[in-house]
Amino acid sequence: MSVRELVVLGTASQVPTRHRNHNGYLLRWDGEGILFDPGEGTQRQMLRAGVAAHDLNRICVTHFHGDHSLGLAGVIQRINLDQVPHPVTAHYPRSGQRFFERLRYSTAYRETVGVTEAPVDADGLLADAPSYRLEAARLSHPVESYGYRIVEPDGRRMLPERLAEHGVKGPDVGRIQREGSLDGVCLDDVSEVRRGQRFAFVMDTRLCEGVHALADGADMLVIESTFLDEDEQLAVDHGHLTAGQAARVARDAGVRHLVLTHFSQRYSEPDEFERQARAAGFDGELTVAHDLLRVPVPKRH
Numbered sequence: 450m451s452v453r454e455l456v457v458l459g460t461a462s463q464v465p466t467r468h469r470n471h472n473g474y475l476l477r478w479d480g481e482g483i484l485f486d487p488g489e490g491t492q493r494q495m496l497r498a499g500v501a502a503h504d505l506n507r508i509c510v511t512h513f514h515g516d517h518s519l520g521l522a523g524v525i526q527r528i529n530l531d532q533v534p535h536p537v538t539a540h541y542p543r544s545g546q547r548f549f550e551r552l553r554y555s556t557a558y559r560e561t562v563g564v565t566e567a568p569v570d571a572d573g574l575l576a577d578a579p580s581y582r583l584e585a586a587r588l589s590h591p592v593e594s595y596g597y598r599i600v601e602p603d604g605r606r607m608l609p610e611r612l613a614e615h616g617v618k619g620p621d622v623g624r625i626q627r628e629g630s631l632d633g634v635c636l637d638d639v640s641e642v643r644r645g646q647r648f649a650f651v652m653d654t655r656l657c658e659g660v661h662a663l664a665d666g667a668d669m670l671v672i673e674s675t676f677l678d679e680d681e682q683l684a685v686d687h688g689h690l691t692a693g694q695a696a697r698v699a700r701d702a703g704v705r706h707l708v709l710t711h712f713s714q715r716y717s718e719p720d721e722f723e724r725q726a727r728a729a730g731f732d733g734e735l736t737v738a739h740d741l742l743r744v745p746v747p748k749r750h
Contacts, residue, residue: 451479453646453746455671455708457738458487458494462675462689463516464714470494470740471516472711474671476648478599479580481506484524485597485650485671491520492527498741502531507576507583508564510541511652512594513548521552529561536565540575540585542593543568569595572659581645586662588654590688596652596663601645611639646746649704652711655688656698664702668747671738672698673711678725696726699733705747707731710738 458473465471471488475495482504484491495501505528510518518541528537541549546568553564569575569585576583581599588594607622615634617625625631625639649667651660653675664670674696675689684691690698692709699707709722716722719737726735736744 452477453479455648455669455744455746456498456500457708457710457740457742457744458491458498458500460710460712460738460740461488461516462673462711462713463514465490465516466714468740469712469714471520472652473520474650474710475500475504476599476650477504478648481578481580483507483509483583483599485509486511486517486652487520487524488516489519492523494740495524498743502527503533505533505537506535508537508539508541509583509597509650510539510545510549511588511596511650512542512590512592513545514592514653517652518548518552521549522555525553525564526556526558528564529558532561537562538565538567538576540567540569540583540597542595543570544593572662584663586659587657588651588659589657590653590655594653596654596659597650598663598667599646599648601647603645604643605636605640606643607640615639643749646749648746653688654690655685656690656694660690660698661702664698664704667699667702667704669706669708669744670699670702670704671708671710674709674722674726675711675713677716677721692722692725693729696729696731696735700729700731704731704733706734706736706744708736708738708744 456475459470461469472486473491474485476483584598585595649663651672674692676684678693
């Protein structure tokens with residue numbers, strides 16, 4: 450059975466706390482694992498969460514601030530130590546190529562796995578895998594930053610009452626799906642479009658066009674909410690979002706499940722993030738993330 454879930458490895462912002470590790474998020478998408486923003490300590494958090502190096506197929510780094518990338522060295526070395534047998538691809542802003550190379554080769558180790566470097570330098574499609582497209586959009590932060598979006602291709606939902614009405618049954622159901630029509634009955638007559646699932650990952654950024662583009666229609670949006678609303682000017686000055694801003698983005702984009710994360714160490718009450726998000730008008734499913742949390746991607750409508 451396919452599994453689609455978010456495994457939260459860390460939720461702190463610049464400074465980790467006793468209860469929050471630096472960033473790290475694994476998206477399990479059917480048989481693949483996509484690791485986002487491995488901050489310092491990610492390798493250990495993977496162990497605690499039951500995530501193995503063999504689970505990783507892609508690594509997506511939004512930008513090269515330490516809380517989003519210092520764990521790259523350990524993760525890449527672990528991929529090599531465990532001799533992961535399948536290809537692993539790393540996406541990151543092209544402007545940070547020197548940082549990626551320094552982290553990848555920060556110490557001596559035996560390189561047994563060829564991690565493919567696929568830097569990002571523009572909005573758009575990054576990869577077209579069998580069960581998803583990986584897209585990127587530029588964000589607004591003091592250093593170049595990109596958010597990521599997973600989009601499943603649209604499919605078809607067969608409608609039993611329409612199939613019965615047109616006398617399509619047994620092996621003919623498969624035939625009409627493959628061929629598009631059968632004995633004068635079109636596929637549109639007995640089915641409807643089933644929109645593919647969408648997952649968006651938005652880290653350090655001010656409000657900008659890229660935030661809205663990534664969030665649009667997402668079934669799950671994982672988004673930074675570094676500050677509470679009363680500190681909005683700090684958020685603007687440092688290139689971040691508040692809980693209310695993130696929630697309004699989700700509300701306007703029609704997001705089904707909002708996951709808030711990347712919290713400043715100045716706050717000790719996570720319930721206030723939820724309260725402000727609700728006050729901003731988001732009424733969908735809402736999670737204020739904590740380390741080692743597992744969050745299933747919402748099922749299709």
